[in-house]
């Protein structure tokens with residue numbers, strides 16, 4: 001992959017902590033996550049369901065529903081400005097204009113009662129009102145590869161296929177030239193061939209528009225083509241972090257290795273997930289020591305002892321396990 | 327490839343079109359609306375030219391005339407034409423139906439939206455408010471309001487309007503609780519849309535069918551309540567509403583003067599029936615979820 005030379009950092013997340021307060025008590029959905037995204041770079045955030053990927057993504061523009069969510073600490077610095085403490089007014093200026101999102105379910109992310117062209121126009125109206133024209137809407141729809149764009153702009157969401165709906169979402173997200181596109185499982189709800197097309201579209205757009213992407217997925221198989229770097233999350237924290245190429249070919253953390261083995265094969269007859277033995281820990285209950293040790297094939301007696309191993313960094317790779325140092 | 331964009335509304339309208347009873351009811355409603363409009367014209371013409379309108383023209387020589395060609399519904403105790411009064415009654419019925427809706431629906435929608443969308447303390451307060459309103463006996467509350475602001479159309483409409491928003495408000499609140507967690511709302515927030523715009527531009531069109539159903543179902547209720555209020559003497563003053571006509575006519579029914587009572591009652595019966603049937607059909611067409619839910623329980 002072409003990693004842009006170490007240019008300036010666009011987004012720096014420092015020790016982010018987000019908890020949900022439920023009947024079961026405090027759920028530490030995101031528990032001390034740090035990473036950075038440079039301009040033009042794609043970071044993939046990978047992990048099993050419930051590990052806190054979406055909450056991390058939402059926290060980047062303070063979108064975590066609150067209650068029950070609560071920010072318990074850390075900083076999200078966008079061009080040096082802390083999102084977690086800025087005014088609501090400033091926040092609205094950033095949402096959609098500097099950071100935009102596409103979500104897993106394109107069918108439900110669009111408002112069912114409005115034509116898709118109208119919805120794209122509204123996105124333009126919010127941040128670039130001078131460009132809120134039908135021509136620009138058509139241009140955006142063409143940009144995301146929708147044929148017969150002028151016609152399709154007049155369709156209602158339910159009249160489009162899943163892939164086209166996701167393209168419309170991408171057009172909406174890109175309408176105001178965000179510096180960072182957060183794609184939260186953008187292809188999970190789509191079938192395999194459409195998945196590939198959408199990922200290719202994202203790669204094209206990334207190059208064309210020079211933007212950064214935070215790609216969230218539980219499938220390590222799709223990150224290879226798109227991501228420059230990969231961060232692997234487990235139970236609210238990052239357990240491994242590194243350049244995509246080396247991390248995918250030479251995973252260090254036992255959890256990353258297990259994840260790689262569980263990749264569903266593209267094009268296989270039935271897409272089956274080879275699951276990792278054991279269950280994701282209930283975040284409301286505390287595990288001592290390394291969070292992964294109950295499921296770890298390389299578990300040692302010391303693994304359950306406090307303190308939890310820290311994220312050790314060397315040669316641009318980082319891993320949270322003392323037995324597999326890079 | 328030309329797929330004409332069919333909206334939810336158009337689908338609903340197509341379904342409604344196929345329902346013959348609903349179409350007949352719609353025809354009846356349209357006819358009444360036309361009559362009401364004509365009556366409005368007559369009323370304002372005579373009022374602005376400062377003349378006595380025909381429906382108020384007293385003729386003592388022609389009291390209690392039986393229905394005839396000149397007076398298709400006969401005349402009343404003062405010799406006034408009953409048909410002309412029934413027509414004016416239609417005007418008042420529509421005024422009451424529309425004005426009460428203009429009072430009740432905005433209250434219901436705004437409070438329901440705020441409660442459902444924001445939840446927590448806002449919700450607690452609004453739920454408390456409508457529970458209080460709901461626990462006051464409706465008719466007494468209306469009477470109290472009508473007495474405070476004075477007898478007449480305004481008092482009646484305020485009274486009915488301020489007591490009939492609770493049902494719709496509950497419904498809207500419930501819908502907003504569902505919709506606020508929908509992905510399209512999150513997507514809108516992620517684009518930087520303000521809460522008020524999300525509430526009223528993004529979510530409201532998704533629940534608007536409830537407002538329209540509620541409008542057509544509450545209309546007959548408002549008409550009937552006006553009749554009761556006029557019957558009780560706190561209703562419209564000085565104009566021939568159906569309630570006043572019925573109230574006056576009941577005294578003379580035993581004398582065999584049935585036409586005044588019959589005219590007003592029949593006029594009221596058909597519009598109330600038409601609105602109720604049409605409202606049900608409208609609900610079926612606009613709220614498919616409700617229909618399937620009902621089918622499941624049946």
Ligand SMILES: Nc1ncnc2c1ncn2[C@@H]1O[C@H](COP(=O)(O)OP(=O)(O)OP(=O)(O)O)[C@@H](O)[C@H]1O
Pocket residue numbers: 020022027029047048049050051052053054055056065068069218283
């Ligand atoms: N609104 C909420 N209320 C309570 N708990 C929540 C809420 N949203 C998320 N959580 C909790 O936070 C944790 C992380 O959730 P998150 O949605 O970030 O997972 P994820 O990694 O995105 O998983 P998935 O792959 O299923 O999308 C989960 O344990 C979940 O139970």
Ligand SMILES: [Mg+2]
Pocket residue numbers: 053054055184185
């Ligand atoms: Mg998620």
